[in-house]
Amino acid sequence: MATLTMDVDPAGGLMDDYELKLNSYDLGVDIELADAVQRLRFEHPEVKTVVLRSGKEGVFCAGANIRMLGKASHGHKVNFCKFTNETRLSIEDASENSGQIYMAAIAGSAAGGGYELAVTADHIMLIDDRRSSVSLPELPLLAVLPGTGGLTRLTDKRRVRRDRADIFCTAEEGVRGKRAVEWRLVDEVVPPSAWEAKVSERALELAARSDRGGGRGVMLTPLERVISDAAIVYPHVRVALDRAARCATITIQGPSEVPGDLRAIHDSGAAFWPLAMARQLDDALLHLRLNEPAVGLIVFRSVGDPAQVLAADSLLEQYQTDWLVREIRLLLKRVFKRVDMMARSLITLIDPGSCFAGTLAELVFAADRSVMFSGVIADTTLHLSALNFSGLPMGNGMSRLACRFYGEQNSLTSAAGLIGETLDADTAEAHGLVTFAYDETDWDDEVRLILEERASFSPDALTGLEANLRSVGPETMETRIFGRLTAWQNWIFQRPNAVGEAGSLKRYGSGVRPDFSQERV
């Protein structure tokens, strides 16, 4: 059992020591939480239950600093919510898929982002001391939504009746005691005398559900990263910035060799290529999100030997029941979801010497468009592996290929028949795996045109377009959080009632009530 204790602000549930550091994209407690969740998974295979608890002042809170929200740019607010949502979803991923099950033990006040964190847990306990409560006071206090998943989890996960959810979300003071259970806001209330014993008991019960085996953890060693003006360079990932063209090119370097067996994978630890590459790509994506807002276009390229990427994929398939391999697969899944959620245009170029195979081919299918070189040079190939069909689902639960061929079952079946084959550009295009194939006569001009045209459009309209087109088929709680809830929150984050000089985010804490325009739209 591990306990994560939340940061505390004695002033009343809002963190004070929060600082906005764009260059190191420090999101304060949220970065710390994301890091802790990640480390627990890789470094502590023995931990089966994680208890989220209040800090020493009894405040259970990990959410936005309101001063930050009041001062930050619109883009930073949106990025903050997106990152926080991704972290909350990674907690649910740990409980569901990793055998590391989260519970929340609330003694004190779980308000706003704190309660939004609590509802990510599989079990929520609230001490029944006539004082401790849960609340989502965002609307009455700040005129914004509980936008890091809170609203959607109330209805879709906790199944709180909508009129009760309406009352809960408009009541500053929150709900406590038996009503909190009756309304399904928490799973149980416990008298103070039995509190610690009951928390331990529940933690053990949850642990009994876990299939996590224990063993020796893998240390997540610090990332090697060199940031210069025009590039961010990691061992396996290189980001080249062309700010004039508003374009970042991310080149993934394939593995030069892979371990021979499971034991060698464990010995490699954080240096095992899929794990190392995933962590580096993840870091690069977050860097671009927060530090390069004017870069509207990401071009994915790769360099290396496709056979080695496929060999790594084979290891991930062969040993998928091992806890570490499972964690690596789950991390890859989350990193590619981070790609899907980039509010940037994504173009993948498959050119000579590239290694878009299996796992890396996900960057072809995640892209808004992909183009493949079909010239006389022979070494331009695309390769599918089993991981392209399961193991790396999008937020809607479907593989990127199944989304691509949504409603075209024949195309999906025919793609599955290509696993392991070496596909040239014409074959890939004929099977619908890439958007277009161009030979040497057209390649340079066509690629240049795509990039130039993309840079000429409105960034906002592109963000909206991509958010819609990347999302097909069924919706899940996760897609509803990013699609419906986040889109509404982004809208509200621009409205004068929230961010204007007389709006609630600006006036919060000043003692002056906000002035609202009363127009409904």
Added chain:
Amino acid sequence: MATLTMDVDPAGGLMDDYELKLNSYDLGVDIELADAVQRLRFEHPEVKTVVLRSGKEGVFCAGANIRMLGKASHGHKVNFCKFTNETRLSIEDASENSGQIYMAAIAGSAAGGGYELAVTADHIMLIDDRRSSVSLPELPLLAVLPGTGGLTRLTDKRRVRRDRADIFCTAEEGVRGKRAVEWRLVDEVVPPSAWEAKVSERALELAARSDRGGGRGVMLTPLERVISDAAIVYPHVRVALDRAARCATITIQGPSEVPGDLRAIHDSGAAFWPLAMARQLDDALLHLRLNEPAVGLIVFRSVGDPAQVLAADSLLEQYQTDWLVREIRLLLKRVFKRVDMMARSLITLIDPGSCFAGTLAELVFAADRSVMFSGVIADTTLHLSALNFSGLPMGNGMSRLACRFYGEQNSLTSAAGLIGETLDADTAEAHGLVTFAYDETDWDDEVRLILEERASFSPDALTGLEANLRSVGPETMETRIFGRLTAWQNWIFQRPNAVGEAGSLKRYGSGVRPDFSQERV
């Protein structure tokens, strides 16, 4: 077969004769289209196929006037899109449920809103004359989205592959000929020589799929409506405006008597209470949306004999296979969906003398909160009918009660056992059918507090909250259009890149290119 010919603007696909008249909420061609679709259903039972065709200049277009979008308030833009979306969905409702099947025959250019209208049809034909094309040029021309369902229908209905959809939505010139078929943008292209014959042939094929029987239509007589400063009064619906409290009270008058049999229903025609009430309520809702933006709160009340409402429901159940009764049920369904989509807080008060029974009880379940009087006066009752469980689904395909008890199957089953019973406040509250019951000691104060508190919150935050809480459970193409696509469009409609002085909507047609801020969020 009926043919609806679209308005024409010889200048290039954008209507010129469009006028924004808020007081009569004239949405120009969109009101005309909505009216035509409605009349075809009720007045022409003999029409089995409706062909959407280009006007005399070959332009197939029914969408926003760009000058309107450039000048209108944010609220009006949002309302315009919502109404247009509702109309497009009513076309699909006619094809799917009413046996009046729409097809689109495009000879010329179907651009933007025109193509968004075409994709509502069950079958799309495009003439292959090297000139006619389909396009969604909103993004490159206007820096907004094809926001009246276009994007969602591309992916979810037409199943266009996402990279092709990306190209289509960023290409001003659109797609024509064989590629339009290959990309599934249209169902067939037809050479000019065979055009008229093929259009007729397809219309007859679709008609053969229809179960519509013919007979004598029911004329939709003009609504009786008296608008004064503080009220809008129809025979069965009264809207009382209290602008100081930002509140509109809509009181529905139940029927005083109902026809004895199917023939009497047909003889009553537009005077049959469910049809008359639905049309009046629909009109009142649209009036409030467009003419009273500062009224943030709608209170539903009713007056009448619940037994008569239930008698009307019985007729709608008993004769549901009759074409007219089917149309009335479908209209009621659409009107209650319009209620769900109101960007206003909805509170239903069940007090002495009310008749919230069956159909009208949908206003209890559509409300964000409902309160019921539990005092000594005996005539405060709630009644369920079969229509509360099927026949009046929300946009997600579920009944309002099933959404209310989402994940609480027992509560839903237990409610079904109450059909036909007379429920007092305590019983209704115990079964979760109303939010709270109050007796005479508390009623006045509690109701006043709810209304005053609601009026004190930010209208934008409430709109976002309600849009999320009213939507639980599965998502459909319809809910994705209103939830995901519309929310993004609303966001874009506020961004300086679209609506700023240098934005695309302001500069469109001026010959000056818009200046975009390049920040991605």
